[in-house]
Amino acid sequence: MICENCKQRPATVTVTHTRNGEHYAKHYCDVCSEEIGYAKTASEDTQPMSIAQIFSSWFGIPDWSTDTPESTIENQSDIQCANCHMTYQQFLQQGKFNCPHCYETFSQQLPQVFKRMHNGATKHIGKVPSGLQESYQLKKEIENLRQMMKIAIQDENFEEAASLRDKIYHLQAKLQQGGAEDDEL
């Protein structure tokens, strides 16, 4: 079958209209159907530029909507990056950060944003700059010890908890000495 619009290319899209209870089928090729606007979803998928729209529809309120629940607006626009003055609302609309500090500012909101984009992942497990590697290892260790300490306290194993706490103090002191150049963010 040939496209009803351009009458050149083969028809690949069927559009069913309903008028007065009667169904009409129209056949278009993919080019015309996109032009006419029937293949909207398909064409948006291939355009990564619509990221701003994706953002607002996923995490906030549609940017065209004016009568949005006020509570959402308040919660989100309250947060503003101290360094570049970007608000969370602006971030949602633009889909990009303005400065590295924004990551800290929006740290509460970001996991849900990243989850959507990175198949559920919220944590980096790849390469670490070698300059940060040592302090990174220390911090990881401290985090592990803290978890163990929590468990020890829950189990009322206070002796072990105290010794874990001392270890944490020790590592923290080491981190502060060695991590002088570690001024990330």
Add this chain to the structure above:
Amino acid sequence: MNFEHFLKDDSAAWMSGDQQHGDIVMSTRIRLARNLDGHRFPRAFSEETAMAIDRQVSGVLLDAEQLAIHFSHFDLTTKSALQKQMLVEKHLISPQLAKKETVGSVLLADDESISIMINEEDHIRIQCLEAGLQLEKALAKANVIDDYIEASIDYAFDEKYGYITCCPTNVGTGLRASVMMHLPALTMTNQMRQLISMMPRLGLVVRGLYGEGTEAIGNYYQISNQVTLGKTEEEIIHDLTVIVEQIVLRETAARKAMLEHASIAVSDKLHRAMGTLQHARILTTEEAAVCLSNVRLGIDLGIINSIPNEVLNKCMLAMQQGFLQQYAGTTLKPNERDVYRATLIRDMILDGINHHNGEKGEDSYDV
């Protein structure tokens, strides 16, 4: 190296393909996004910051004695739109960087396999190109540069989120690994649409020839990872490789099936493409790209053997608007471009055939 060196039409490495994957995988690209700590991203920074970052980054790499790679630095704000367009067409810079008017510069390695874009969307974008499917090699190269820069510059890095980037889709590894593939049989048999819609579930995405926001022309596609967070660099590359190899198998199967079921129809189509390139007087980019793709398929299938692949690579580069106008030596209106493109390709193909047959080119009677 002077700037003109990088505007030559020698066929770029990314077009040459490799033996191992037939001519289905054309090239590999690795891109690492990095930012300097304590500075706003290019979308929000001042021109002074831009200059300071440019100086700092290029300073490190231009004096890199231990690196054994020689870079040349170019401030793109001083280059013409045409020159920038040509760099885009050679995949040395991104269209986004070319569009910037007040900031942006690039460091290019002499062999054009590495380019470091400064002040694009992120402060630093390290890009490595390799022919064929060579993700590991390209990543290793990019890592060498990355480590070298990192030794003297503080990156914006977060323990939880990894390398911090302007766009949240790049956060984590900042790695985009892409493989450029020539998939005419899958396209002709309408399997691409299904493939493209399947990709996001695998954390991958299919794009056009020039990356984000561009359309696939001439059956060339770029398959890249979408997910940059929660996976190591090695995992990202491994997952991509597995899928690319699957696609190669499917393309090969589709080619075989096409030949078995419609050998004469396929042969007709591919020879017609050759005929168009040899005789057309008006050629749009789209038509030229489709014909070049079909002739390439003809060569791969052994149906066309009057011309080598290198000539097609050269045509692919030359037919793009930047290079075309460079050849013409003047700016051309779109309709003039199509006429000039047809003439240029006709000459290049004729030349290629004559060379290929070992004959001395007879005078062109084709004017």
